[in-house]
Amino acid sequence: MLLSEGIHLMLGIMALLVGVFMFWSLPVVTNTESKIRLPFVSIIIPARNEERRIYPLLRSLQEQRYRSFEVLVVDDHSTDRTAAIAASFGAKVLCNDAVESGSGKSAACWRGAKHANGQWLMFLDADTSLADADSLYRILGFYKRQGARGILSLQPYHTVHRLYENLSAIFNVIVIVGMNVFNRWGARFKTAGSFGPCILCDKDEYFSTGGHRKILGAVLDDLALGQAFMDKSLPVSCMGGSGVIHFRMYPEGTRSLIEGWCKSFAVGSKSTHPIVMLMTILWISGSFISAGALLSSVASINPVGLALSFLLYAAYALQTMLFSRRCGNFRRWIFVFYPLLFLFFTAIHAYSLFRARILRSVRWKDRKIQV
Template sequence: MLVLSFVVAAIVILLGLLSGLLMFWRLPVPSAEDDVTCTNHSTFISIIIPARNEEHRIVPLLQSLSQQEGISFETIVIDDDSEDRTSEVASSYHARVIRNTPPEDGWIGKSAACWTGAQAAKGKFLLFLDADTAFEKPDSLLRYVNSYEQMDGKGILSLQPYHQIEQVYENASMIFNIIVMAGMNVFTPLGERLTSAGSFGPSILCNRADYDISGGHAGIRGAVMDDLALGEAFQSQDLPVRCYGGRGLIRFRMYPEGFKQLLEGWTKNFGTASKSTHPFVMMLVNLWITGGFVSPVLLALTGMFGSPFWITFAVVLYLLNVIEMAWLARRTGNFSWWIFSIYPLLLVFFTVVFVYSLYLTHVRKTVSWRGRDVHV
């Protein structure tokens, strides 16, 4: 009976490892520098940055924008009712600052800020950037726009920035980052045969005409996950939505203000975001998580009751989980190498936060973010 339990556990772990490979099989990125043909430098870009209490986090982005070469753009910072020096900092980098008023009933703050920025924008293309992002190189914006134009300049090209880790506690975001990308549906071997769950919120590039056709942020004014909702709005108009990795082109540092902010941020996101993941991808994610949990349990049980064969086999399976976790995580951010060996603790943390997020979303119907209560 004990051996049968070991066999079942091993099968679950192997299925989990296979699911991890399949859910994140491919990760397209914009064209490399040598592959980009700079055929159109005349397109004017409006970069719209919604910012609420971002006086420290927005500086790397503004610095990186000041270094961009080869393309014309304007920078519009929407000060979303900040209580700090966000406006002054943005102005010091020659950004155009628009002070947004508190959102009206039915609006979520970020969507209202993005809409305000879009109405003031002069560019043919609109690039919505989160304040905690930053471009990696002086030609990053040019590469981004050229990649979009190579895709016929239609719909959305959204990049998930590479997560820059600086403090130990930030490694707690590892599982979330993996699942955010896998949950977009488009990184399996099926590719774009599965419809994208939406777009990545930190970086969304589109053209003005398509934005207007989709209804823009006004059409999704009440959505907590505006990025997913905006992508769905584009898709409802038969406009393509492409999601790529941004490594080497754009980065971000999530929740640098401490663990409490990290917890609040992920709690806000996940209860709603999970609704958009395709059932096939959700199955893969669940199998991956289950296998990840079962592996340390099998290791412990074989250590107490197993034969040398089963102990060795359980160790090998655990090491395979560690290796796969490192492979997946390092595609999304520069997570510390030592964290992979204790990945079960991060799975526990993810599960607790996810359950709490479901409670806030479906029972309390309210989440908190940056001093605001958001009804969902």
């Protein structure tokens, strides 16, 4: 029993150390000097039945100090008041041409781009919201300082309101880690693509890559669009959105949360570098090993083993909390029960593999999407 406990402790410590290198850092947009000339920007928002989520985004755009932009909302066959709410904020509302069985978001983005007047295009998901009145200026200024080439994509900071939304904690970490560039050796790996909720690019470069029209059949348009830019030797930068842009994911309930993450993970792991994937698997495994070591020590009534396994469990809880709170404002106390978060993640990931490999389809917003 003592040998078994020792092995569990060693494996748990190794997984904990792997986690440090797996998620080394998450850079964010830095401040921009107060006087910098920026071009006219077209902000394109694909939206399907978003009447309960699009209001904060449109309001935050209305509050921006930088005003040289237009807002185009592409209504993707909504059956609610999405279009009416967008029009009430002065946005130009377009109707998506996508057929019901197609990839609606990509078609909506393409339609918006064709009607855009701006030199730069910014694609925003309807559930995002800019953090303050200077957020847009800081994002645009940062893009210009980086050379205004390729894609700047931001993963918004996840804001949590209800208890069940904390179940997304591990998913957020894995999505960011899976982009390949946030580990200790990220500069050596090619990014998996771009983050989808916030994408900024030059219009001429966008059309030169084929844009969203080229990736109409892709389930994860963000990864595919990033790859389309890289195919043209254009850079793709991925960063955290803390301080400039945030979102609230799946406020409709647990069913929406499960369907959303199932869709994302059904094919997303294919773009993750094998080394990053291995580190991720080891880190996830370590969460269960550390919990198992604690339970084993309790059962064996071994004071030394109990103390060491408790320290390992606490360290894993702390690391998981720190990683998750880089991505969103998840409740700190929830990480006392971190094995449950990992268990939920593992179950949904297994379900997504079943949908992708066996059923060959996923469901999202009342649409059946072939994968």
